[in-house]
Amino acid sequence: MRLFFSCLFLVSFFNVFSQEEKSEVKPVVKIDSLYREDQFYFSVTYNLLSQAPDGLKQDKFSAGLSAGFLRDIPLNKKRTHAIAAGLGLSYQNFFQNLTIFPDQNGTLVYNVNDYNEFVSNKYRQYLVDLPIEFRWRNSTYESHKFWRIYAGLKFSYVIASKSVLDDGEKTYKITNNPNVNKFQYGASIAAGYNTWNVYFYYGLNPLFKDVKTFSGEDLKMKTISAGLIFYIL
Numbered sequence: 001m002r003l004f005f006s007c008l009f010l011v012s013f014f015n016v017f018s019q020e021e022k023s024e025v026k027p028v029v030k031i032d033s034l035y036r037e038d039q040f041y042f043s044v045t046y047n048l049l050s051q052a053p054d055g056l057k058q059d060k061f062s063a064g065l066s067a068g069f070l071r072d073i074p075l076n077k078k079r080t081h082a083i084a085a086g087l088g089l090s091y092q093n094f095f096q097n098l099t100i101f102p103d104q105n106g107t108l109v110y111n112v113n114d115y116n117e118f119v120s121n122k123y124r125q126y127l128v129d130l131p132i133e134f135r136w137r138n139s140t141y142e143s144h145k146f147w148r149i150y151a152g153l154k155f156s157y158v159i160a161s162k163s164v165l166d167d168g169e170k171t172y173k174i175t176n177n178p179n180v181n182k183f184q185y186g187a188s189i190a191a192g193y194n195t196w197n198v199y200f201y202y203g204l205n206p207l208f209k210d211v212k213t214f215s216g217e218d219l220k221m222k223t224i225s226a227g228l229i230f231y232i233l
Helices: 002-022
Strands: 039-050 063-074 081-096 097-100 109-112 119-139 146-164 171-175 183-193 196-205 221-231
Touching: 039 081, 039 196, 063 119, 063 221, 097 119, 097 146, 097 171, 119 183, 146 196, 171 196, 183 221
Parallel strands: none
Antiparallel strands: 039 063, 039 221, 063 081, 081 119, 097 109, 119 146, 146 171, 146 183, 183 196, 196 221
């Protein structure tokens, strides 16, 4: 009789234990098949000038900073192809030997000087940016770490500009130069993995409009930026 009750107790125990194991509920993983790569971006670049007049040289580190937000619009089911449009702000600084100063009549004179002819000279501008990107990436809904190539166009509007020339005797400050192209645009490309990406921008229209240097040379130089861009979800 004792053996019978002992066996009955063990059977009941294992039955209850197996029921508890079967009643375990696992969490349901929801797959987001409609994810987007909406991103904040921040870039740090070195600024160059192309198609510059003879004798123009850059000095020191001409830095550029930009930041903004991009809205992602996937184009295929796997969401590896997309376009994106956004809004941002940029700051660009150029240290170079193209001097700008007013003559006796107030007309702005542009001249390429040797560095020993002045103490310091720089030009800077602030812009509102509208970037448009055509995107390829191998991202998935499970991971935000992926390879990317984003190429496109960036349209910018100069909201403020300033050049400062110190010739050792007098300082010339030109604010919001009317000869600066307010509307600037160019081609851009960013490529990399995860947060770190290389970035390149080439301006397609001149920095200045209808301007000649003191020697009579057309001033058609364009801006180039190269550096790093960071995308943050």
